Amino acid sequence: MIRSDFYRVSKRRRLWLLLPIYLILLVMELNSIFTTDMAQSLQDVDWFVQAGSRTIWPPLFPTKAYLIHQYLVYFIVALPASDLFIEDAKTQFLEHYQMHAKREKYALSHYMSNFIIAGLAGVLPLLCISWLDFMMVPSVGTHPINMNVLPADRAYLYDLFFDHFWLYFFIVQIRAFLGCGLIGAFSMAINNTFHNSYVGYVLPLFIMQLSVELPVIGDAYLVTELPSSVSKIGVGGWIFVLLMIAFILYDVFKQMKGNER
Amino acid sequence: MKKFVAVFAVFLLLSVVRYQTLNADYPQDVEIEEKTLPVTYEQDGISFTVHRVTMDTVTRDEEEDKPLIRVVAHLTIENESAEDVPLPLVLNQMHLNNFSKTFSTIQPPIDGDDPEEIVIPADETIEFDAEYLVAKLNQEEQMVYLAIIPELYEEKYQEKLEQKILYYETIPVEGAL
Numbered sequence: 001m002i003r004s005d006f007y008r009v010s011k012r013r014r015l016w017l018l019l020p021i022y023l024i025l026l027v028m029e030l031n032s033i034f035t036t037d038m039a040q041s042l043q044d045v046d047w048f049v050q051a052g053s054r055t056i057w058p059p060l061f062p063t064k065a066y067l068i069h070q071y072l073v074y075f076i077v078a079l080p081a082s083d084l085f086i087e088d089a090k091t092q093f094l095e096h097y098q099m100h101a102k103r104e105k106y107a108l109s110h111y112m113s114n115f116i117i118a119g120l121a122g123v124l125p126l127l128c129i130s131w132l133d134f135m136m137v138p139s140v141g142t143h144p145i146n147m148n149v150l151p152a153d154r155a156y157l158y159d160l161f162f163d164h165f166w167l168y169f170f171i172v173q174i175r176a177f178l179g180c181g182l183i184g185a186f187s188m189a190i191n192n193t194f195h196n197s198y199v200g201y202v203l204p205l206f207i208m209q210l211s212v213e214l215p216v217i218g219d220a221y222l223v224t225e226l227p228s229s230v231s232k233i234g235v236g237g238w239i240f241v242l243l244m245i246a247f248i249l250y251d252v253f254k255q256m257k258g259n260e261r
Numbered sequence: 262m263k264k265f266v267a268v269f270a271v272f273l274l275l276s277v278v279r280y281q282t283l284n285a286d287y288p289q290d291v292e293i294e295e296k297t298l299p300v301t302y303e304q305d306g307i308s309f310t311v312h313r314v315t316m317d318t319v320t321r322d323e324e325e326d327k328p329l330i331r332v333v334a335h336l337t338i339e340n341e342s343a344e345d346v347p348l349p350l351v352l353n354q355m356h357l358n359n360f361s362k363t364f365s366t367i368q369p370p371i372d373g374d375d376p377e378e379i380v381i382p383a384d385e386t387i388e389f390d391a392e393y394l395v396a397k398l399n400q401e402e403q404m405v406y407l408a409i410i411p412e413l414y415e416e417k418y419q420e421k422l423e424q425k426i427l428y429y430e431t432i433p434v435e436g437a438l
Contacts, residue, residue, distance in 0.1 A: 135276065139284045 001101055003115035011079045017079060021072060022125050028060075029065040029129045032242035033136045053137035054165060058129055059172060059230040065129055073227045074205035076125070077180045078187035083197035084110045085188070085255060099117070107255035111185060111248075118184020119177040122227055126176055156230045172230055179227040186244050189251035306342030307381075311335070331392060339386040348379040348389075 009015070028111055058066040069076075088094040088110075097106045156175075160168045185198035194200075233241065301310045312335045340346050381387055 083393075106300070131276065136277050 001097070001104060002113050002116075006117070009084075009113070009117055012080065012082060015080055018076060018121060022078060022128065025065045025069055025072075025125050026132060027130055028068065029063055029132050029135075032063040032065065032130065052142075053133045053139045054142050056161075057133060058126075061077040061100060063129075065074065066121075066126075067126055067160075070227070073122050073204065074183060074187070074208070074226065075201050077122045077184040077227075078200045078204070079192075080121055081110075081114040081117045082184060082187040082200045083191050084114060085192050086195065086197045087169045089195075103258050107252060110255070111188065111252055114188050115181040115185050118187075119181035122174055122180025122183070123177045125171065156232050161230075176227050182241070182244060183227060185248045189248045191204070191249050278339065306340065307346060308339045310337040312337065316322055333390045336389045336391055337386060338381060340381040340383060343383050345380045345382050348381060348387075359383070 008251050055061070062070075085107075088097065101109070157168060157171060160171070168174065183204055186204050190196060191200035196202075298314065299310050299312045301308055303309075315333050318326075337350075379387075
């Protein structure tokens with residue numbers, strides 16, 4: 001059933017909207033490499049720093065493309081498949097699915113498909129940005145002494161970065177995948193709650209930004225970096241993540257039972 | 262699907278080749294000598310001996326409203342070469358640093374003289390406290406690095422490739438603001 005969801009999403013025309021977004025991000029990253037901070041770092045800014053593609057890798061040294069991604073990611077992950085349930089309700093898909101599978105399997109399938117597709121859609125530009133950096137900027141050995149933006153108390157898997165960089169890189173991408181998938185699922189739950197195909201594109205970003213302003217959850221702002229950062233998530237951030245997961249699970253069970261409007 | 266996998270494999274291979282080619286001339290390891298103090302480094306007839314490093318929180322940066330830490334390295338610099346050597350030239354080869362990279366220059370005058378103008382005569386030894394002000398990070402411990410740059414300051418590119426970290430240590434910050 002997941003396979004049929006993938007096939008269905010792959011035929012959606014709206015996927016083409018991702019292409020210009022990805023291209024813009026890549027062009028901005030190229031611009032950063034050749035004209036601004038990165039190139040400057042490599043040349044001579046600080047005679048002590050050994051700058052290289054690892055030390056100025058975007059999660060540690062956010063470029064414009066990376067910062068833009070942090071905001072656009074909410075749209076990117078929601079665009080492909082967050083309205084599967086809504087589309088089913090508006091068309092005859094639901095009846096088609098119910099002929100082939102139980103309601104529980106149907107709901108789980110949609111959520112899993114959306115999670116995987118959202119994760120891939122969100123991580124792909126990050127991978128491309130990293131690829132550009134590693135292809136264009138020379139790499140030098142890393143040591144805490146030539147890192148200037150990764151404090152040990154905030155960094156995620158701090159030691160692994162220095163000892164096994166490529167393993168660290170892989171784990172960061174997995175974390176980004178999970179973060180993007182979670183936001184995609186959150187968008188889907190919001191769409192289902194409001195019974196609308198578009199509210200899930202913008203409301204998660206709005207809620208995440210609102211969390212920054214709420215003193216109650218303190219360091220929840222780190223959640224906004226969840227899809228692409230290497231920062232640790234604080235207690236407030238974890239509370240926020242757990243609330244998101246609870247909301248998603250609530251909607252999953254609701255969809256399993258078939259409580260539609 | 263097979264075509265896609267084949268194209269991706271070729272792309273991946275080319276990327277690996279490009280990565281290896283690009284990085285062939287750059288060192289992938291930072292040379293680090295971890296020693297306990299006192300530590301001595303010698304180059305071109307000039308030897309530094311670092312006896313101890315102290316660090317405490319002293320003041321605030323008024324402009325940026327951040328706490329600052331005073332780091333002092335107690336040194337002996339011995340000039341065994343046949344020529345007088347300006348102190349700034351020697352100190353440019355030694356750099357004290359912390360994690361935030363917000364170090365400052367040598368602070369106090371020595372015996373009323375401007376450190377920038379002091380010269381170490383041939384075959385003489387001076388004792389010297391190199392004092393730096395660095396930004397206090399929001400943590401209880403802060404790393405202090407003492408680095409020796411083998412090449413002279415002007416040869417920037419060489420320094421990047423050949424920097425040597427002579428000594429580093431994590432020191433608890435007392436009296437944090």
